[in-house]
Amino acid sequence: MSAQASGQALAKGGALTSSRPGSGRWLALASRHRVALTLAFLLVFPWIAPYQALAVNILVLGLYALGFNLLFGYTGLLSFGHAAFLGGGAYGSGIAIVHYGLHPALALIAGTLLATLIAAIMGVLAIRTRGIYFAMTTLALSMCVYYAFYRAEAFTGGENGLRGINVQSLALPGFTLNLLDPMVKYYAVLAIVGAAVWLFSRLLSSPFGAALEAIRENEGRAQACGYDVRRMKLVAFILSGALCGLAGALQAIHLSIVPIETMHYATSGQAVMMALLGGMGTFFGPFVGAATFSLLQDGLATLTSHWQLLVGAIFIAFVLFLPLGIWGEVLARLRRAGW
Amino acid sequence: MLQEDAPVNDITLAGFPLDLLALQLVTGVALGAIYVLVGIGLSLIFGLMNVVNFAHGAFFMAGAYVGVFLYGYTGNFWVSLVAAPLAMGLLGLVVERVLVRPLYGRGIDDPLLLTFGLSYVMVESVRIAFGLTGLPFGAPPELRGAVDIGIGYFPLYRLFLIAFSLVVVGALWLFIERTSFGLVIRAGARDPQIVQVLGIEISKVWLAVFGLGCALAGLAGILAAPLQGVTPEMGIPVLAEAFVVTVVGGMGSLAGAVLAGLIVGIVVAMTSLVAPDMTKMAIFALMALVLLVRPRGLLGRAGALG
Numbered sequence: 001m002s003a004q005a006s007g008q009a010l011a012k013g014g015a016l017t018s019s020r021p022g023s024g025r026w027l028a029l030a031s032r033h034r035v036a037l038t039l040a041f042l043l044v045f046p047w048i049a050p051y052q053a054l055a056v057n058i059l060v061l062g063l064y065a066l067g068f069n070l071l072f073g074y075t076g077l078l079s080f081g082h083a084a085f086l087g088g089g090a091y092g093s094g095i096a097i098v099h100y101g102l103h104p105a106l107a108l109i110a111g112t113l114l115a116t117l118i119a120a121i122m123g124v125l126a127i128r129t130r131g132i133y134f135a136m137t138t139l140a141l142s143m144c145v146y147y148a149f150y151r152a153e154a155f156t157g158g159e160n161g162l163r164g165i166n167v168q169s170l171a172l173p174g175f176t177l178n179l180l181d182p183m184v185k186y187y188a189v190l191a192i193v194g195a196a197v198w199l200f201s202r203l204l205s206s207p208f209g210a211a212l213e214a215i216r217e218n219e220g221r222a223q224a225c226g227y228d229v230r231r232m233k234l235v236a237f238i239l240s241g242a243l244c245g246l247a248g249a250l251q252a253i254h255l256s257i258v259p260i261e262t263m264h265y266a267t268s269g270q271a272v273m274m275a276l277l278g279g280m281g282t283f284f285g286p287f288v289g290a291a292t293f294s295l296l297q298d299g300l301a302t303l304t305s306h307w308q309l310l311v312g313a314i315f316i317a318f319v320l321f322l323p324l325g326i327w328g329e330v331l332a333r334l335r336r337a338g339w
Numbered sequence: 340m341l342q343e344d345a346p347v348n349d350i351t352l353a354g355f356p357l358d359l360l361a362l363q364l365v366t367g368v369a370l371g372a373i374y375v376l377v378g379i380g381l382s383l384i385f386g387l388m389n390v391v392n393f394a395h396g397a398f399f400m401a402g403a404y405v406g407v408f409l410y411g412y413t414g415n416f417w418v419s420l421v422a423a424p425l426a427m428g429l430l431g432l433v434v435e436r437v438l439v440r441p442l443y444g445r446g447i448d449d450p451l452l453l454t455f456g457l458s459y460v461m462v463e464s465v466r467i468a469f470g471l472t473g474l475p476f477g478a479p480p481e482l483r484g485a486v487d488i489g490i491g492y493f494p495l496y497r498l499f500l501i502a503f504s505l506v507v508v509g510a511l512w513l514f515i516e517r518t519s520f521g522l523v524i525r526a527g528a529r530d531p532q533i534v535q536v537l538g539i540e541i542s543k544v545w546l547a548v549f550g551l552g553c554a555l556a557g558l559a560g561i562l563a564a565p566l567q568g569v570t571p572e573m574g575i576p577v578l579a580e581a582f583v584v585t586v587v588g589g590m591g592s593l594a595g596a597v598l599a600g601l602i603v604g605i606v607v608a609m610t611s612l613v614a615p616d617m618t619k620m621a622i623f624a625l626m627a628l629v630l631l632v633r634p635r636g637l638l639g640r641a642g643a644l645g
Binding site for chain 2: 078131137265269308309316
């Protein structure tokens with residue numbers, strides 16, 4: 001999606017406040033309280049979801065899509081290598097638990113740090129390319145990371161994946177959480193995802209967030225305004241990687257295994273799909289996208305083992321007919337209706 | 340890839356006999372021939388239309404399947420060699436006309452996203468038609484065996500691969516540099532609007548070039564099939580490697596794609612000799628190096644077809 005098109009998505013129905021007085025009041029209000037509204041929805045989500053393990057999946061994937069959206073939706077950089085960050089986070093926390101017996105909280109930090117490091121290295125290289133090159137370079141670099149982890153069998157388990165991440169309970173000062181109870185697990189994960197969502201919102205409202213959107217709208221102009229565009233893109237890339245790494249670290253503990261596929265190209269593609277299905281450049285879109293993708297996958301997989309055919313076809317239809325995504329389209333319609 | 344009967348020579352380089360290194364170099368050129376064909380197809384479409392075909396690997400894979408399937412029917416490799424690119428070219432025409440064309444004038448990422456979705460559909464369709472596990476495939480009988488090329492015995496099929504790719508690339512060069520349609524293609528890469536103003540329907544040129552690029556992917560697929568057999572997933576690493584070729588060579592530059600394809604092939608062959616575990620990663624290390632030293636690629640210029 002082009003910078004212009006996503007800019008329109010935002011101007012029409014995105015998270016910005018309306019410039020016209022009298023119209024768009026409700027959306028402006030919602031935009032001001034986007035973190036509270038998002039969290040309110042996620043708090044009741046387990047009662048809506050078909051089953052609770054799926055709710056945890058969607059929560060983690062939502063965070064993954066959110067991190068991806070920082071780069072794609074808000075900075076206008078299309079990366080096809082985010083599996084390296086999800087995988088890096090997953091392996092980082094998994095290895096910390098399996099090989100070093102670290103506390104899950106420390107493992108989350110370890111995973112996020114590893115993903116951040118991978119993002120920094122990939123970012124330095126990928127940022128040197130522009131536009132369409134960027135997607136190709138990130139894809140190629142993430143394949144390199146995939147092969148590196150595939151080969152490091154002693155640490156990662158290679159083809160079989162990293163097994164034995166057994167976190168049944170979480171000992172915190174004063175009390176212990178029983179993670180075998182899916183509801184406890186969901187809210188434990190939500191506490192972390194919620195904090196990340198809040199941080200993400202703060203980031204977007206900061207001058208830095210505004211500069212990122214300026215880069216998306218017109219890179220040359222942002223440069224002319226005196227912004228160090230390259231450096232800001234790199235910082236956005238690394239922050240995006242860190243968020244996705246946190247998602248990966250949570251996923252490793254949630255699934256108690258890190259399959260090698262976590263790092264694969266298809267996982268990078270999944271981030272792209274979720275962001276586009278939900279609505280890129282919208283605050284809540286990634287969660288809508290994650291839920292849509294997971295429910296589609298879950299529903300179609302019970303019908304046919306070839307669910308990817310339908311997912312691919314649905315994705316094509318979205319690109320052609322609904323490029324704003326589900327949430328982007330909802331916002332655009334509400335805005336047109338004068339909300 | 341180590342030849343067991345490699346002649347032992349007095350002259351060595353880094354612990355390897357020179358003859359062996361030379362043989363491995365030729366192997367690299369043979370592998371490079373595949374990369375060249377894949378890379379040219381991708382570069383051609385990008386150079387003219389600013390479209391990155393994310394389904395390029397899927398076309399590669401589907402071409403290989405069409406070829407292998409037809410070989411099973413006819414027992415004639417030459418039929419496959421013609422039919423695979425033809426089928427992928429036709430499919431490419433349909434894809435451009437029906438799916439990609441509505442996206443012109445929209446963002447540059449849109450065709451990329453669409454072809455990404457298309458690759459899912461193509462891979463899954465092949466799984467439905469031919470099963471999940473893939474098919475074994477070897478060189479056809481007339482191209483089996485090895486011949487002495489002066490520095491040792493070399494598989495005949497790989498020699499054929501080099502020669503055939505040379506012919507294809509040569510024909511393509513003549514087509515683009517020496518025919519009037521090639522002139523239109525080059526002009527269209529530079530400024531599609533002017534071409535349109537001159538009374539040439541640029542959308543027809545785009546249609547043809549998209550088909551041609553997909554046909555090249557299909558041809559590379561059937562040519563690669565005897566080296567590795569075919570699986571539904573075979574296109575995914577190829578897509579990444581084709582991206583490396585275009586980034587290293589310079590996007591949209593056909594000469595760059597040829598040069599980079601050969602370099603990538605040689606790097607793969609040499610790494611598999613020295614450090615077999617690192618083969619896959621060496622390709623990407625090469626790309627990282629080029630990005631650091633020369634981000635626009637070896638022969639990269641903005642936009643124009645080299």
